[in-house]
Amino acid sequence: MTDTPTAPSSPSSEALLRTLQERVDVLEAEAAVRRVQARYMFLCDTPCPEPGVRDDQHRIDLIMELYTDDAVWEGVGEYYDDQFGRAVGADAIRRHFQGFWGEKQDPALLLNAHYLTSEHIEVDGDTARGLWIHMQPWLFSDGRSLLRSSRLNNTFRRTDDGTWKITRTRTENVFVAPLPHEFAEAYPAASVLLAE
Template identity: 65%
Template sequence: MTKDVLQSLEALAKRIETLEAEAEIRRVQARYMFLCDTPCPEAGVENDSQRIECILDLYTEDAIWEGVGAYYDNQFGQRVGKAALREHFEAFWGQKRDPALLLNVHYLTSEQIHVRGDEADGQWVHCQPWIFSDGSSLLRSSRLNNLFRRVDGVWKVSRTRTENVFVAPLGAGWANNVPDRSVLMR
């Protein structure tokens, strides 16, 4: 093979590696959001402890989860390391809500992923409707600016950073036929 052909093959291999990394990062981010939905649609996840362990599997050992900006600083703050992330998620799903959360679904958009070897960053905008047992509802939107790192060949989240865009109340009755559990993946 000529030098030009070898260089072309190397360049092509690098482009394929980058595309595969982007696809895996996209799946990791989408899986995180999927696992955070209520009711949880993940097959085999029967309780919130299992949900939390599945979420933590997506993170590096030294991961950071933080809410930033005027609204989220006080609501979420910053957690560093898997033990602190577990406490964060246990506080969210472990508390009895009154009214109870019936539905929470995450929609991701405006994706940008930038891969640099074994590290990457990704930005998204997400919206999520929340429906509560008392009939109240709201729509939340935030920007995500997350970091990822390849650990032993597997892409993991090394930082989740979320910033509030808006929270808006939704009128009663805007949604109907809200499921009490997901059967899609079962």
């Protein structure tokens, strides 16, 4: 007598639903991390495109809402170690941003736009890591211009209320390149993109 082969058992409806829910959770977490990182870059652009931002202190307040209280902001590598250093905790990170925007700059920064690319996000439960390369042109009031590129290795955590926040911003220089004097012939003094 020969044994009749049995068909492989199919997963139960409950197991299938659980698997699908886990996959949806990961996709939603990736989307949330992507939005947090994009919002951070958006708020760092000059001119700031966020409607209703009264001044740079208000901009910093909005950026700080994206960070956990125990977060770290650091520049690493041979070029960024000395330029940015390491700020640990919300107060130190706020001081870092105040050092950038808190004082009248001469020459003034007229344009700074962040372009994110080469995204890779890994989610592990309530934590995640995102890798990006970003580029940003800079234009100053004296006509000096440059292009920066850096790699980002940032971490995120889902907080008790379900919001994803940044726990670490870690940036490493790829290159800094001078651009031709006054390379941009047309740029806005203020952004009205999202104004109603």
